[in-house]
Amino acid sequence: MKVIRKILSFLPTLLTALILALVVWVSAVTSSDPNEIVTYPKPIPLSILGLDPDLVISGDVVDTVTVTIRAPHSIQQELVSKPESIHAFVNLSGLEAGVHTLQPEVTIDIRPARVEKISPESITVTLENLLTREFSIDLQLTGSLPIGYEAGQPSLDVDTVLITGPESKVSQVVRVIATVDLNNVTTSISRAVELKPLDNRGVIVNGVSLNPTQVSVDVPVRQLGGYRNVFVKVVTTGQVAQGFYLTGISVNPPTITIYTTDPALAKNMPAYIETVPISLNGVRESFESVVALNLPEGIQVVGEQNVTVTVGIAAIQSSLQLVDVPIEAVNVTSGLKVTLTPDRVNLYLSGPLYLLEQLNVANIRVTVDLQGKTAGTYQLTPSVDLGYEDLELDSILPATIEVVLSR
Structure with missing residues (x-):
C-alpha cells in the first residue's frame, strides 16, 4: 500500500511533465512545419453521387x-503536387424529382488537413423523371432533281428512334426527321443521315439523346427514257495571231441534258454535243462568247439552248538586247557644252515577242535631263522611253554615266 501511495503521490508530477513534453513537442513541430490556410486557385471537379437511375439532372x-x-x-506542398487527393461531391441519395439546394462536401486523402471553406457553399440541382419515348422517323426529301430524272421509293434501315431525357424536354418533341437534299442529284443515294428531334414550331429540341442518332437512307434515282447527259465539245477554226498562243478554252455549262422522243437515238449518239465553230483567226486577246450548239436532227437541249465559251489568249514572251543605243542630253542650259561618257548604252528588254520584233534603236529614246544644271561634272542615271507600255526594261549598262558641262 505504501508503494502505491508513493507512486500516486508522484502522479501529478508525472502528468505535468508529460503535458509539458507534449507542449514542447507540438511547439517544435509547429515551428518547423507551421499550419497554413491556402485557397487552391485550381477548381476541384464536383462529382455527382447517388443519383436515382429513374431521375435525370435538368439544366x-x-x-x-x-x-x-x-x-x-x-501537407500543403504535397496537396499542390497531388491535386487528385482532393475530392468534391454532392450526394443525391434519396432525393426525388424537384428542385434541391445541396451543400457540396470535400474529402482529403492526405492528413492532417481540414477544410476551412467551400465556394460556392451550396448548389441548386433540379431533378426530373427520366422519360423514354419512341418516335417514327419522318423522312423529308428536299430540293428537286434535274430535269429528266425521277426518284423512286426511299427506304430507311430503321423506322423508329428512342428519345430519352428529362420529362420536360422529351415532352416537347413532336416528331423526328431525317432530311435528304435532292438538288443536282443524278445517281442513286445511299448515305447516313443525322436525326433531328423537333418541337411543334419546327425547332430542334436540345438536351435529349437519340438511339440511334442517325439512319441509313437509300433513294433510287434514275434517268427517264429519251434523256441523256452529254458534255459540250468546243469547235474552233483558224489560228491566233503570230506571236500569241492559246492559254485555254472553257465552256459553261460543261455538260447539258438532251432529250429525244426516240430513246434509242439518245442511247446511241456520241457522249458529246459540238458547238458551232468559233473562229480564232488573228485573235490577239482573250474573249468570251455565247455560242449555239450544233444539234443532231431529232435532238433538243433541255433548258438553256446556248453555252458560254471563254477563250484565253496571251502574247508569247521573249527578251532582247540592244547594243550601243545613243544617249541624248535634254534641257541643256544655253551656252553650255555637254560631254557624255559613255555616250551610248546597252539595253536589256523583255516583253511580248511581237513587240520586240517591231523594235529597233530608232524607236527608243535614252535621255539625261540636265534641267537646272550648271557647269560641272555629274553622275546621272539615263531615262529610257521604250514606246510600248508592255515592254519591260530589265537592265541598262552602264547604269550611270558621267556628264561634263562646260562653257
Whole structure:
C-alpha cells in the first residue's frame, strides 16, 4: 500500500511533465512545419453521387468548387503536387424529382488537413423523371432533281428512334426527321443521315439523346427514257495571231441534258454535243462568247439552248538586247557644252515577242535631263522611253554615266 501511495503521490508530477513534453513537442513541430490556410486557385471537379437511375439532372449544374484548406506547410506542398487527393461531391441519395439546394462536401486523402471553406457553399440541382419515348422517323426529301430524272421509293434501315431525357424536354418533341437534299442529284443515294428531334414550331429540341442518332437512307434515282447527259465539245477554226498562243478554252455549262422522243437515238449518239465553230483567226486577246450548239436532227437541249465559251489568249514572251543605243542630253542650259561618257548604252528588254520584233534603236529614246544644271561634272542615271507600255526594261549598262558641262 505504501508503494502505491508513493507512486500516486508522484502522479501529478508525472502528468505535468508529460503535458509539458507534449507542449514542447507540438511547439517544435509547429515551428518547423507551421499550419497554413491556402485557397487552391485550381477548381476541384464536383462529382455527382447517388443519383436515382429513374431521375435525370435538368439544366446547368455547377461542376467545380473552390476549396480553402488548413494544413501544415509540408501537407500543403504535397496537396499542390497531388491535386487528385482532393475530392468534391454532392450526394443525391434519396432525393426525388424537384428542385434541391445541396451543400457540396470535400474529402482529403492526405492528413492532417481540414477544410476551412467551400465556394460556392451550396448548389441548386433540379431533378426530373427520366422519360423514354419512341418516335417514327419522318423522312423529308428536299430540293428537286434535274430535269429528266425521277426518284423512286426511299427506304430507311430503321423506322423508329428512342428519345430519352428529362420529362420536360422529351415532352416537347413532336416528331423526328431525317432530311435528304435532292438538288443536282443524278445517281442513286445511299448515305447516313443525322436525326433531328423537333418541337411543334419546327425547332430542334436540345438536351435529349437519340438511339440511334442517325439512319441509313437509300433513294433510287434514275434517268427517264429519251434523256441523256452529254458534255459540250468546243469547235474552233483558224489560228491566233503570230506571236500569241492559246492559254485555254472553257465552256459553261460543261455538260447539258438532251432529250429525244426516240430513246434509242439518245442511247446511241456520241457522249458529246459540238458547238458551232468559233473562229480564232488573228485573235490577239482573250474573249468570251455565247455560242449555239450544233444539234443532231431529232435532238433538243433541255433548258438553256446556248453555252458560254471563254477563250484565253496571251502574247508569247521573249527578251532582247540592244547594243550601243545613243544617249541624248535634254534641257541643256544655253551656252553650255555637254560631254557624255559613255555616250551610248546597252539595253536589256523583255516583253511580248511581237513587240520586240517591231523594235529597233530608232524607236527608243535614252535621255539625261540636265534641267537646272550648271557647269560641272555629274553622275546621272539615263531615262529610257521604250514606246510600248508592255515592254519591260530589265537592265541598262552602264547604269550611270558621267556628264561634263562646260562653257
